[in-house]
Amino acid sequence: xxxxxxxxxxxTSRQNGFKNREVVYLDFALAEFASAIEMLQAAxxxxxxxxxxxxxxxxxxxxxxxxxxxxxxxxxxxxxIKFDPRLAEKLGFLRxxxxxxxxxxxxxxxxxxxxxxxxxxxxFLNIRPFITKTNIEKIPRLDQIIFDEIEHLTxxxxxxxxxxxxxxxxxxEARHARLSNDYLKKVVSPWTFRYLKxxxxxxxxxxHFWASHKKVHSVIDGIVTKxxxxxxxxxxxxxxxxxxxxxxxxxxxxxxxxx
Amino acid sequence: xxxxxxxSGFYHDSSVCLVxxxxxxxxxxxxxxxxxxxxxxxxxxxxxxxxSTYALNNQTVEAVSFYEKPLKAWTALISxxxxxxxxAHNLIAHHAKQFWRGPLSFKVKFDKCLKLDTDKFIYxxxxxxxxxxxxxYMPSDGHYSSVLHFVFDAVGDGDSISVYSGMxxxxxxxxxxxxxxxxxxxxSALAQVCGFAVNDGEYKFMALSSFGDxxxxxxxxxxxIMPSGPELKLxxxxxxxxxxxxxxxxxxxxxxxxxxxxxxxxxxGTEEFKRAANIAAAAQQSLETSILHIIKFWIDEFKPVAIxxxxxxxxxxxxxxxxIKNFPDLxxxxxxxxxxxxxxxxxxNYASLVCxxxxxxxxxxxxxxxxxxxxxxxxxxxxxxxxxxxEAISLAASLITSGEHVCLFSKKMEIGPRALGFRSIICSxxxxxxxxxxxxxxxxxxxxxxxxxxxxxxxxxxxxxxSTRSKHNHMWMASTVFVNDDFPDEYQSALHIDRSARLQIVxxxxxxxEAILVELKGKEDLxxxxxxxxxxxxxxxxxxDAFANMKRMGLKYLLxxxxxxxxxxxx
Numbered sequence: 038x039x040x041x042x043x044x045x046x047x048x049t050s051r052q053n054g055f056k057n058r059e060v061v062y063l064d065f066a067l068a069e070f071a072s073a074i075e076m077l078q079a080a081x082x083x084x085x086x087x088x089x090x091x092x093x094x095x096x097x098x099x100x101x102x103x104x105x106x107x108x109x110x111x112x113x114x115x116x117x118i119k120f121d122p123r124l125a126e127k128l129g130f131l132r133x134x135x136x137x138x139x140x141x142x143x144x145x146x147x148x149x150x151x152x153x154x155x156x157x158x159x160x161f162l163n164i165r166p167f168i169t170k171t172n173i174e175k176i177p178r179l180d181q182i183i184f185d186e187i188e189h190l191t192x193x194x195x196x197x198x199x200x201x202x203x204x205x206x207x208x209x210e211a212r213h214a215r216l217s218n219d220y221l222k223k224v225v226s227p228w229t230f231r232y233l234k235x236x237x238x239x240x241x242x243x244x245h246f247w248a249s250h251k252k253v254h255s256v257i258d259g260i261v262t263k264x265x266x267x268x269x270x271x272x273x274x275x276x277x278x279x280x281x282x283x284x285x286x287x288x289x290x291x292x293x294x295x296x
Numbered sequence: 297x298x299x300x301x302x303x304s305g306f307y308h309d310s311s312v313c314l315v316x317x318x319x320x321x322x323x324x325x326x327x328x329x330x331x332x333x334x335x336x337x338x339x340x341x342x343x344x345x346x347x348s349t350y351a352l353n354n355q356t357v358e359a360v361s362f363y364e365k366p367l368k369a370w371t372a373l374i375s376x377x378x379x380x381x382x383x384a385h386n387l388i389a390h391h392a393k394q395f396w397r398g399p400l401s402f403k404v405k406f407d408k409c410l411k412l413d414t415d416k417f418i419y420x421x422x423x424x425x426x427x428x429x430x431x432x433y434m435p436s437d438g439h440y441s442s443v444l445h446f447v448f449d450a451v452g453d454g455d456s457i458s459v460y461s462g463m464x465x466x467x468x469x470x471x472x473x474x475x476x477x478x479x480x481x482x483x484s485a486l487a488q489v490c491g492f493a494v495n496d497g498e499y500k501f502m503a504l505s506s507f508g509d510x511x512x513x514x515x516x517x518x519x520x521i522m523p524s525g526p527e528l529k530l531x532x533x534x535x536x537x538x539x540x541x542x543x544x545x546x547x548x549x550x551x552x553x554x555x556x557x558x559x560x561x562x563x564x565g566t567e568e569f570k571r572a573a574n575i576a577a578a579a580q581q582s583l584e585t586s587i588l589h590i591i592k593f594w595i596d597e598f599k600p601v602a603i604x605x606x607x608x609x610x611x612x613x614x615x616x617x618x619x620i621k622n623f624p625d626l627x628x629x630x631x632x633x634x635x636x637x638x639x640x641x642x643x644x645n646y647a648s649l650v651c652x653x654x655x656x657x658x659x660x661x662x663x664x665x666x667x668x669x670x671x672x673x674x675x676x677x678x679x680x681x682x683x684x685x686x687e688a689i690s691l692a693a694s695l696i697t698s699g700e701h702v703c704l705f706s707k708k709m710e711i712g713p714r715a716l717g718f719r720s721i722i723c724s725x726x727x728x729x730x731x732x733x734x735x736x737x738x739x740x741x742x743x744x745x746x747x748x749x750x751x752x753x754x755x756x757x758x759x760x761x762x763s764t765r766s767k768h769n770h771m772w773m774a775s776t777v778f779v780n781d782d783f784p785d786e787y788q789s790a791l792h793i794d795r796s797a798r799l800q801i802v803x804x805x806x807x808x809x810e811a812i813l814v815e816l817k818g819k820e821d822l823x824x825x826x827x828x829x830x831x832x833x834x835x836x837x838x839x840x841d842a843f844a845n846m847k848r849m850g851l852k853y854l855l856x857x858x859x860x861x862x863x864x865x866x867x
Contacts, residue, residue, distance in 0.1 A: 074330070082670055084671055086671045086672065093673070093867065100844070117558050122832060123496070133337035135340075258389075262389040263385075265388075269378055276374060276378075286467075293418060
């Protein structure tokens with residue numbers, strides 16, 4: 038997974054479980070799904086066959102991880118959130134115009150994957166205690182339900198197997214990070230290597246800082262929205278265009294109109 | 297060669313259609329390239345793909361047609377929202393933002409991909425785009441003395457239901473019903489109560505309806521829709537799609553139906569499943585009654601010999617079967633892609649009528665697509681079992697009889713949402729375990745959803761109750777059918793719980809599937825056909841997608857025009 042999840046992993050959430058765990062699982066599922074699609078596209082667009090195979094393998098791994106988080110969502114009977122792939126575009130996990138591979142050179146693409154896979158590894162390590170330390174007496178009742186459902190996911194087997202699935206996810210992420218790192222080291226000078234890694238590390242920090250200040254966003258959005266609504270109400274009369282649809286619709290000059 | 301381009305986008309199921317010499321030469325759904333089902337943005341990737349494949353530029357493109365009148369659509373929706381600024385402020389904000397993000401920016405976004413002269417841009421009325429899509433698929437080139445066209449939509453250009461008459465450039469609007477009185481949004485809101493996503497789960501909700509009893513919630517549904525003459529009104533106290541973005545139903549409606557249902561709880565046999573099925577059955581019945589009411593009113597008035605039904609609601613193949621059944625003397629046509637995705641075809645037909653005064657007609661079920669792969673990776677993904685076409689077909693047929701699942705992958709791809717033998721997975725309908733495995737284990741579909749059978753024409757009339765005048769719709773699975781009384785027991789797994797099936801009658805338009813059915817004639821007269829994708833993903837576009845999907849589903853065999861192949865496991 039090299040698409041970053043939007044959830045804030047606080048100490049409280051690690052110890053007591055996430056307040057909105059279905060949102061967390063949805064975020065992880067979407068990030069994995071978006072990563073799978075980016076990798077699949079990279080496999081199609083890259084010229085070298087060996088790289089294409091590697092990207093395709095990576096994509097298949099990411100699809101498998103998506104299924105894991107989708108299953109967590111599905112297994113929660115209290116959950117009203119459903120995995121909807123379109124959210125990957127709406128929430129910015131995927132851009133609608135260009136894929137990552139189209140926006141970056143192969144070197145930049147590899148650097149991006151290396152840095153972000155390493156971040157993903159940290160995120161997985163952060164949520165691992167939440168999965169493994171879950172305790173019936175200490176966690177809210179719903180956390181217990183979700184843990185039961187995780188056990189359903191692994192065919193009613195024991196908790197160790199849930200950890201095993203997580204371990205295999207972690208190993209995959211580590212492998213993805215290592216492969217991208219190795220490739221990048223091969224194709225660029227040590228200075229460029231450091232520059233690219235720092236660039237994406239810093240870029241990530243800035244993006245995360247901006248993404249985590251949602252209150253600022255909503256205040257700005259609220260002011261702009263209310264001003265626009267006020268203006269629209271005042272000038273509502275201007276929106277009531279009359280258009281007679283029964284006129285000949287096939288007239289060329291009429292066809293050029295947006296109204 | 298001069299091209300015409302039709303574009304649908306910005307809401308859901310974006311697509312691009314390309315026409316040259318009055319023939320459709322390409323149709324690409326944006327989801328095929330984004331790999332996100334129901335991709336809703338501007339179709340950048342489809343356009344870019346077509347631009348590079350066909351060398352599109354300002355000299356070669358004659359006109360580009362968008363499938364709605366953006367300003368009309370925007371003003372209609374925002375004006376309506378402004379009537380209730382207090383309760384609909386989020387919706388107003390959303391519409392306001394659409395001014396620069398949405399369809400009004402069509403030309404700006406198009407120019408990013410392909411710079412064309414301003415006078416080449418055309419905007420087709422949305423419902424007219426749907427009508428012109430349907431006209432492309434009418435038998436006898438639509439040469440009927442009197443034709444009516446019905447559009448049942450969510451909302452388009454501020455209209456939700458429209459009735460047109462005439463053909464080609466003589467198509468005229470007779471009547472329309474305005475937003476928010478929309479059957480599409482009514483159905484989506486009810487599907488949402490049962491945990492289904494809007495513009496995504498309606499077909500599952502339709503499948504669920506066969507398990508329920510419509511009488512159970514009759515007391516609620518009697519208050520929701522009020523049809524009268526050519527009009528139809530929704531009681532808006534029960535809905536909220538005209539005020540809110542997140543939920544289409546009001547608190548009152550959810551409470552009356554026993555509360556919102558979690559999508560995770562739709563397990564057959566449970567109480568929640570029964571309740572959801574009862575809601576679905578009542579919604580389906582209300583939808584069908586309303587559609588039939590509107591159609592009957594106009595048929596009594598105009599006495600047409602042929603009608604078309606299109607718009608998003610026409611994707612409800614169960615409701616469409618009721619239309620065909622209730623009007624057996626009429627030629628009823630429902631296009632293969634009656635929703636917004638297919639409207640790109642209607643938009644390009646509009647451009648052809650405006651620029652050349654000639655309509656286009658589509659004679660194919662699928663169009664050629666080219667792979668995006670730059671490294672020829674696809675050659676390493678499969679090993680050839682048999683190259684000779686006849687041997688490959690016969691081997692594939694024997695695999696099917698032995699209970700295997702075989703993927704069909706053609707150089708062409710279907711226009712609509714259904715796999716018609718170009719991107720399909722097929723298996724024997726006699727082997728119920730293979731059918732169930734395909735549905736639930738391999739594809740990951742919900743078990744209450746049926747799979748569709750395919751057969752040759754000679755078998756279809758023997759097994760199913762088919763209206764002869766409207767038989768052409770079964771070439772692209774536009775409607776369901778019920779079985780005849782002597783339907784063989786051995787094919788039971790091809791039927792839904794109510795003994796209906798969304799049948800595809802196969803002919804030479806789908807050569808791979810036809811060849812298999814001919815090979816198996818007498819042994820396996822009915823096969824199961826489903827799309828080549830994991831549930832929730834778009835249908836495979838190129839061989840790399842086919843490989844990825846097959847690998848994820850654990851499928852091995854792939855039949856194409858080039859032979860029979862086996863998936864390379866050691867990638």
